[in-house]
Amino acid sequence: MKYVNTAVKKVDADALVQGKPVYTDDLAPKECLIIKLLRSPHAHAKIVDIDTKIAEKVPGVELILTCKNAPRHRFTSAGQTYPEWSPYDRVLCDDTMRYVGDVAAIVAADTEKHAEQACRLIKVTYEVLEPILDFETAKDNPIRVHDDDSFAKSPFHYAPERNLITSGREDFGDFDAEFAKCTHTVDCTYYTPAQQQCMMETFRSYAYMEYSGRLTLVSSTQVPFHARRHIATMLGIPYTKVRVIKPRIGGGFGAKQTSVSEFYPAAVTWLTGKPSKLIFTRQEAFACSNSRHQMRIRVRAGCDTEGNVTAISIESLSNTGAYGEHGSTVIGLVGHKTIPLYNKLKGGRFVWDVVYTNMESAAAFRGYGATQGTFALESTVNQLAEKAGIDAAELRLRNIAKEGAEVFMTHEIKYLNSSGLRGCITRGMELIGWNEKPHRQVMPDGKIRGMGMAICMQGSGIANVDTASVELRLEDFGFYTLMIGATDMGTGCDTIFAQMVADAMHCPMEKILVHGVDTDVSPYDPGSYASASTYVTGMAVVKACEHMTELILDEAAVRMNCPRETLSFDGASITAEDGTILSLDDLASALVAGPKTHQLVATASHGSPISPPPFMAGFAEIETDPETGKTDVIQMVGVVDCGTPINRALARVQTEGGLSQGIGFALFENVHYQTNGKMMTDNFMNYKIPTRMDTGEIIVDFSESYEPTGPYGAKSIGEVVINTPAPAIVQAVYEATGVRVTSLPITPEKILMGQK
């Protein structure tokens, strides 16, 4: 192997670091209608009347859409495999406003100024209704966020009359009986905020009509194929009328697994025939798109005197906001990607409610529920370790599953093929000095250092749902084109697939072109989310390469006139037993000329019945100033088992970035609403993501395992890396100050007021 498991430069690196025009807004036509959205100032209101007469007189105004004239087909904006498990609870312009920022009107004009001016001149008469702004009061509240229950596709007990988009319960053994038997128990309730993804490129799309009367949308999306379906459904037009193209993407982190900006240029261009674009402001990206689900999670867990964790119960309440995209699926990971870490389990319970409120809709964010669940369960296990008098890392080592073990409450996998978690924990202990340094240390300046740790898991794709197809072509002169539908959003999947092909076909990476994504030409792929690309699309790439090798040998056998079994292929040429050589370049050229033409194209699809978990151990060392409560991260150590890291540089940077976002989730990132339901934290002045001054020293290493069902032994890495900082830092703060924070983020105020 030449490229896999090495640090290869990204195939798009030069374009990106030279600032080439490769992103959506760089590519949009200059002559383009500019779209602005008139948004509701009320968290809950009915539009009694909306008058656009004066606004229409603004010069350059081309189209104004409101609940009076917009298409009314129901859709979900969740980018999930059909049939989506999210309710079809949206229409383009509804007459009910369900959060501050809901769309009352769509304005398209020749310039931004004219569009904004027209927005200001639209007269909306609202009947203001009482909103639900506290998610703990939403269930069975007489106020209904959605009063139409005809549009549920969700199979999970959708009950809008109770403001519930899903609820449920799973049991393993008898939790109550096992919990009663435990020597040490903890019962604690946690709160996590609606963290914001904050990718640097906000939501944006532009659309134009093609010569054949089809709608083409260029969009910063993680899910081009799902977006195609969303748009066709929203407009009520055949799927064949829509084409979606994904250029380079300025980050996503799950935010762009939901169609956000896409609908508006699609509608405007479809109705006017003119190109149009919509660029979300940062304020809109904060307040009018989607976020992580705010949650309340009660965990009860218990262990015996040896620290064997035998009983775990997770009761979760999740706030899906005004619309239900991803609500019914995110919740599953709260339990399914946390409880299975503990392999001595005898009694488990997982209970959930997901409620509508009149707040910004929540959707997908890296971690997808596992982040919230990990914070709650790992914080609980840290408390349990203290009660049992067992070192927190040692307690994990006693409880985690070995390779081959049966794992519990996973929803999909039953037996663990691969795990490097033990090595993650022991290596992490070494790197941070877990056994050498005191876990609480008063510094000469009076500040106090503390250490804490946590473990976590995630999935690799969605078992039995996700699928990916790729097409590998042998081109003239012996190079390959790999067509993919997976969406590189900075994560580097275009690069790692090229590495895989180069190794499989024994050729230099320069001979591989990777093309993605244009729904007209790319093979189907649900897109990049659920940590799926490396594992699921990667296996399709491996299969396509195997197929291509067979095709090359078949074709060479015919042309060299000797039995196929006697030929060998080394990537550059095909050699017969008698020493005759046919170069791949000559074969490839011959295959695209003359009557015997036969371009070799290998297609492959892959879906997996399992979602092998990557694992991680995170260790934090922090320093708190007891005078102010301010906490700084000194070191954040993360050791990851992602199976084989396909690209060591990219895997490392992914891990560092995930840890940084996790540090933000732990210490800084908070969402505040005014009492009327308007979000206050809607810019980078009020919503603080970590700067380079805030992350401390991030140290990353890998504890490799080999996943037999993955490409080159790989699992995933995209999401698992965000989960450990919050519980590890909470524990470190507790060690330092004695204050156990159960509601994120860990603000200085909480520490200061919590100190005795």
Added chain:
Amino acid sequence: MQITIAINGKNYTRLVDPDTTLYTFVRDCGCYSVKCGCETTNCGLCTVWMDGTPVLSCSVLAARAAGHEITTLEGVLEESKQFTDFLAAEGAEQCGFCSPGFIMNVLAMKRELSNPTESEIQQYLSGNLCRCTGYAGQMRAIRKYMEVEA
């Protein structure tokens, strides 16, 4: 009003509104490397140089830049390559959307500071947000770049 701004050594004369920003102006002149990430001067994505000094183009009025020399990444590609080769080797451009503004500030730092400490580097660049990398890979690239003879 009609103004002239020199961008990367070439004069551009345009009709602008009083509230047209320098960000809009440079992009209208084809400098697509310049990105906008926040509109509130918090993210550093729109960093360009005015007379050699980094400014946030989202909050400089085009009219104020009239008669000044503006430099964008397109104008310093040779100089920036010394740094971006290190950045790309780390994979620390990731999505790349914050890279141009960040690179402009790194080059300015190299010109301005000799042998800066780790903390001076962090302070100089603290206004350049990145959500992908956690900054660590960027720092590895910066350290290597700062060792290169100017």
